[in-house]
Amino acid sequence: MNKNNNESKYQKKWFFLDNVYLFLLIIGGVALIIRLAFLHTEIPLHSDDFLYFRNAVDMTLGETEIFYRTSNSGWPGFLSIVFSAFQSTNFMDYMALQRYVSILLSVITIIPVYLLGKQFFAKQYALLGAAIFVLEPRIIQNSLFGITEPLYILTIVFALVFLLKNTNKFACLSFALIGLATLIRFEGIILLPAFSIVYFLYQKDRKKKIPLYFCLILIFVIILLPTSVLRMQENYDDGFAGKIIGHIQHEAYSEGGEYVGITSLIVSGIENLSKFLALSMVSYLILFVPLGIMLLIKNNRKQDKALLIIGFFLLIPAVYSYALASDSRYLFSLYPLFSIAAIYTIKKIFERFHREKILSVLIISSFIVISVYYLDLKDVDVEHELESYDMAGLITSLGIFNTDRVEGIYLYGSESGYLKLVKLNQINEFPVNTSEYYPAGPSLIRATFNTMNEYMEHAKISDVTHLILDGGDMAPKLFNDVFYEKEKYSFLTEEFNSKDHGYNYLVKIYRIDFKEFDRIKIEN
Numbered sequence: 001m002n003k004n005n006n007e008s009k010y011q012k013k014w015f016f017l018d019n020v021y022l023f024l025l026i027i028g029g030v031a032l033i034i035r036l037a038f039l040h041t042e043i044p045l046h047s048d049d050f051l052y053f054r055n056a057v058d059m060t061l062g063e064t065e066i067f068y069r070t071s072n073s074g075w076p077g078f079l080s081i082v083f084s085a086f087q088s089t090n091f092m093d094y095m096a097l098q099r100y101v102s103i104l105l106s107v108i109t110i111i112p113v114y115l116l117g118k119q120f121f122a123k124q125y126a127l128l129g130a131a132i133f134v135l136e137p138r139i140i141q142n143s144l145f146g147i148t149e150p151l152y153i154l155t156i157v158f159a160l161v162f163l164l165k166n167t168n169k170f171a172c173l174s175f176a177l178i179g180l181a182t183l184i185r186f187e188g189i190i191l192l193p194a195f196s197i198v199y200f201l202y203q204k205d206r207k208k209k210i211p212l213y214f215c216l217i218l219i220f221v222i223i224l225l226p227t228s229v230l231r232m233q234e235n236y237d238d239g240f241a242g243k244i245i246g247h248i249q250h251e252a253y254s255e256g257g258e259y260v261g262i263t264s265l266i267v268s269g270i271e272n273l274s275k276f277l278a279l280s281m282v283s284y285l286i287l288f289v290p291l292g293i294m295l296l297i298k299n300n301r302k303q304d305k306a307l308l309i310i311g312f313f314l315l316i317p318a319v320y321s322y323a324l325a326s327d328s329r330y331l332f333s334l335y336p337l338f339s340i341a342a343i344y345t346i347k348k349i350f351e352r353f354h355r356e357k358i359l360s361v362l363i364i365s366s367f368i369v370i371s372v373y374y375l376d377l378k379d380v381d382v383e384h385e386l387e388s389y390d391m392a393g394l395i396t397s398l399g400i401f402n403t404d405r406v407e408g409i410y411l412y413g414s415e416s417g418y419l420k421l422v423k424l425n426q427i428n429e430f431p432v433n434t435s436e437y438y439p440a441g442p443s444l445i446r447a448t449f450n451t452m453n454e455y456m457e458h459a460k461i462s463d464v465t466h467l468i469l470d471g472g473d474m475a476p477k478l479f480n481d482v483f484y485e486k487e488k489y490s491f492l493t494e495e496f497n498s499k500d501h502g503y504n505y506l507v508k509i510y511r512i513d514f515k516e517f518d519r520i521k522i523e524n
Contacts, residue, residue, distance in 0.1 A: 031135055120343070128343060148184055158177055175217070178195055187321070194312075194313035288346060307341075391415075392421065395496060452482075491517035492512060493513060495509050
């Protein structure tokens with residue numbers, strides 16, 4: 001009798017304890033509404049998302065060999081299945097569909113994050129963990145782009161949930177999923193040693209599990225081997241470990257051909273990782289995650305150790321990525337783990353104040369408000385993007401470039417990607433093969449040098465004929481000097497100024513006169 005009274009009293013504290021599916025549905029619905037509110041399907045894909053779009057469309061049209069020729073082909077492969085069931089003659093509809101699929105996958109991830117939370121806490125805390133993840137503003141923002149992370153995160157969280165179930169059947173599913181995750185993003189290969197360590201961590205008699213472990217490795221290899229072999233036949237690169245090694249070897253040399261060294265890359269990667277790790281906390285995560293990680297480290301349970309091991313191995317490809325580029329999305333695969341860490345802090349707060357119902361409402365409401373505020377602050381400037389898209393069409397129509405040869409350098413931000421959409425916009429019947437509309441416009445050649453003389457020598461070799469500049473903060477100082485003080489450079493002839501065509505976004509195009517440059521160089 002006392003046990004029933006205590007249970008009834010306990011349930012009253014948690015208004016959603018007996019309504020798990022309803023709570024997931026409500027939070028998932030709120031997360032979906034927020035995503036749709038900040039979605040802009042009128043802006044075409046024009047960056048990495050456009051590459052995945054092209055590959056997905058080609059696979060839909062039967063060119064399945066694309067899957068084996070390119071890395072990270074799991075996402076366009078998945079998209080091609082969706083595209084094949086979709087009917088439209090407008091390429092913008094397919095681009096919108098790509099974004100909708102990405103959003104849906106991001107919201108669905110609330111389910112495995114909840115199941116993962118149940119491995120650590122009672123279900124009411126697991127529900128809060130799911131809310132922390134699905135309402136996180138950077139996760140929401142990333143889901144709007146139509147790129148790899150939502151499917152990748154969904155796959156690895158399910159894989160971790162199955163691994164922690166600690167049964168032979170679920171272990172097989174887990175290793176199969178990390179194989180699929182590696183097809184989605186090649187960094188997923190780092191999960192093999194991580195999951196292997198966690199697998200043996202859960203075994204009492206480890207020697208008896210070695211034969212099964214080899215079967216798990218075989219499952220992983222079977223998934224990747226066909227793709228890896230075909231890629232090596234095409235590119236002499238398996239698209240996984242070979243891609244990582246190739247990037248590191250390439251970046252170990254400066255643009256002048258001097259050996260910089262692997263150590264400097266690692267140091268740079270760690271520095272950028274530390275910076276972006278701190279920046280990733282600048283939302284409601286900073287209130288809960290740091291303390292939660294400390295509490296997680298103090299615990300000695302197997303699942304806590306497993307989470308720390310997985311988190312550590314996920315940081316390794318982040319170091320590699322941050323050695324080459326700067327983007328907060330390299331840490332997004334850690335966010336489900338951050339959600340679990342945050343719950344340790346929330347649990348401590350609840351145990352101290354004993355106001356679970358009020359605090360739950362307050363915390364979730366705060367998550368929603370902070371996310372909406374952040375997303376509004378970081379929202380896309382739709383007018384600017386559409387103007388850039390329209391300008392790309394104008395630049396191409398003016399015939400400044402001979403599009404049959406390599407020319408041009410674009411240092412005016414992501415807007416340059418719109419030049420690649422010009423031919424696609426002229427196609428009346430879609431879908432069509434990529435070769436019908438891509439490549440379009442001059443090739444994008446990016447390089448950074450300290451002096452104009454160094455750059456001009458590079459430009460000759462690379463067949464660069466034009467500079468397209470906007471004087472933005474992201475451009476190297478050397479080219480901003482050209483943009484604002486062009487009179488210093490008599491070998492550059494202005495051929496386009498967006499101001500002359502009524503645009504608010506100021507872009508200038510200069511043709512390089514190498515004969516004049518050589519003359520000035522000789523005189524000096």
